[in-house]
Each structure stands twice: as structure tokens, then as C-alpha cells.
Amino acid sequence: MIRKLIPLFAVSAIAWAQITPEQEKQLFSKVDEMLTQVSQILGMKMNRRVPRAIITRDKIREYIEQRVAETLKPEEIRAQEVVLKKLGFVPQDFDLKSQMIDVLTEQAAAFYDFKQKKLFLASWTPSAMQDMALVHELAHALADQHFNLEKFIAKSGDDDDAATARGAVVEGQASWVMTEYLARQAGQSLKSSPGLIQSTVGASADAIQQYPVLGKSPLYMQQTLIFPYTQGLLFQHAVFQKMGVAAFSEVFRRAPVSSQQIIHPDRYFARAMPTKPALPAAQIPAGHKKTMEGTLGELDFQILLQQYVGETVARQMAPRWKGGHYALWENPAEKRAVLLFAVEWGTPDDAAKFYEYYQKICAKKWTGLRVTEKQPQQATGAGDDGRFQWSVRGPVFSTVEGLP
Secondary structure, eight states: OOOOOOOEEOSOOOOOOOOOHHHHHHHHTTHHHHHHHHHHHHTOOOOSOOOEEEEOHHHHHHHHHHHHHHHSOHHHHHHHHHHHHHHTSSOTTOOHHHHHHHHHHHHOSEEEETTTTEEEEETTOOHHHHHHHHHHHHHHHHHHHHHOHHHHHHTTTTOHHHHHHHHHHHHHHHHHHHHHHHHHHTTOOTTTOTHHHHHHHHHHHHGGGGSHHHHTSOHHHHHHHHHHHHHHHHHHHHHHHHHGGGHHHHHHHTOOOSHHHHHOHHHHHTTOOOOOOOOOOOOOOTTOEEEEEEEOOHHHHHHHHHHHTOHHHHHHHGGGEEEEEEEEEEETTTTEEEEEEEEEESSHHHHHHHHHHHHHHHHHHSSOOEEEEEETTEEEEEETTEEEEEEEETTEEEEEEEEO
């Protein structure tokens, strides 16, 4: 749901000794050779040299703040924050913009700047991680020369889940190239040693708690930030196994359209398209205007169910997702907001199950839940921020929350 966040950052790194000018010279002398190897792995021709530079911690934070300002309008960040709070993904005192900047600054070991077409390596990157970070970003640089990554991500428009999928293509491919590069250094390859993929994914997931800011972030922030790297890597490998080197261009030419296609590559191959269920009919109070509308994907419901109902239920239920749609209406003067969303499941029985799970979710995300009327297919009541209306019609569950 946190869409359009397009600065691309490489593998994580903790603070370390500063890179000296002599080390910088030696390090960057290897870049062109690395780019040649990345070109061979991807089967993409190098069209131009990639400029490179060292960047300090202060400058990298300044860069991130600038990119966030260029990419997301203040009112859009605020509306996204409201949606996350309404859904229960983050606490009520959560500051989305500040948290994003803090987490990305902590994580950035290197990045490729779309506008400058330039590679930056953080001055504190450990020597053991420098090659990994450079190769990851060189993969971005090469893909950008052929597919213009900024335009590629922007093509998702207001479809949050499609933006998540495209981000996973970009980061997943770079992570695959990085893993293949390291495998080749050891005389192996992902084609002959596929177990290396799971090792990389496991290491990435375990790394979350090593970083103070990310480790203390809400589950939603952790999962959505790591998803493009881990699930994107698995997705790219699945396409590679089916198509070989052609896979690296195919995922850009025929991009996946949902987080579900990333999680389940067979649905990408089958071209299983998500639905867009109609939002519930509701009388929006006077003075409210629509400030945001978008999509909720399998990943969103997987995290929501995991956070409030449990990981087992999340694993069983989330893959039954068929499509999700939401809208936020706000009254700035009264600081009130109404959230509507609808989610289509595989069968009416699935929707009925989610109906019951959603009551458990609301009982936990709100400090007070009062159900005034409940029938097999609809319920009304009140929560922390006003009245709600839940309903089930066939395979679709929908809710309106925040009514006065």
C-alpha cells in the first residue's frame, strides 16, 4: 500500500569504518569488470558507462528526504498514514514519513539514482558487503538502460498492489543477479545449486532484527520493505527456471500485476488477473471528500491476518484472495475519516470465514468493539472511530468504518 516509494536501495548494512580515498579508488576500479559480468548474467548489453561515487550518511539521508519529497505529496503521505491506521497496520501515533526515512537511511548500503543515472556507495559499507552492494545496484543500472525503471514503476498508476509487484520485479532481479554473481565467485550457479536461493532468502529475513529502527517497526513495515527482495528473488528464479536468460527481460515486458503473482509465480504464468470488487454503498457524511483510492493485495491481507489472527490462518486464507479495493473519505475540519474496502475471496465460504476473522481483527485493533446487530451476512456496531457496517455478498466481504 505504501506505493511510489522508488529510491532503490541495495542489501542492508550496519555502520562500519569509513572508506578511505585509496580504498575508494581500488573499489571503483572493479566496477566496470563487475558490470561486464552483470551484463553476461542478464544477457543485456551495456549501453553506457555507469558513473559512481561515495556518499556519506548525512548526504544519503538528505537524498532520501529529497526523493520522498519528489515522489510523494505531503497530503498523499498523510492519507496513506490514515489508511494504515484505519486498517490497524500501525499505531495511532505512527509517523509514516519519519519512519520511512529512518528505516531507509539505516538500510541503505548503496543505491542507483534514476535521474542522475549514477551509482552511490555508502561510506560506511563494510568491506565484506561492498561487492554485493555494487553488483545489486549495477543490476539496476543495466536494467534501467534497457527498460527505464522509473517509468516501469510509474506505469502501475494508482494500483498499489501492482506497484508492489513491479517493485518486486526490480529488487528481485537485482537480488538474483547479486546471488548468482557470488555463486559464480565460488564456482557455482543458481541453476546447478538452487538451494542458494533459499539460503539468501532466509538470511534476509533473519537480518531484520539486526537493525534497531527496522526491528522495532510495525510488522507491516517490516514485511512490505523486505518483500521485494525476498519474494521478488523467488519470483525471478521461478521465471528463470521456466524461461532461462529470457526471463530477465520478460518480467519487464510482461510485468506481474499483483503481489499474488509474485508470491505464486504459477498465477503469473497463468495470467490470473485480480478482480476489483465494488465498494460498499454508503452514505458518506457531508463535508467529507475522497482523498485516496487504491487496491489491497494478497500481501496486505496476509500481513493483516498474521498480525491479528495468526500465521497459520494467514498462510491458509491469504492465497484465497481474488481482489481488493479501498477508498478513504475525509473531513479535514473535523479530523474524521471514513474507510471503505471490499475484498473478493475464492468462494462464498471463504468470505464467510473472513467475516468471522475480521471481527477478531477489529476486537484487537480497537480498544473497544461493540457489535449492536450481527446476522450471518451482515453486522453493525461501533469501534474507536465511529460506526461500522460489515457485509458478505457471495464471495465478497466489505466494510464501512468511521461513520459518525
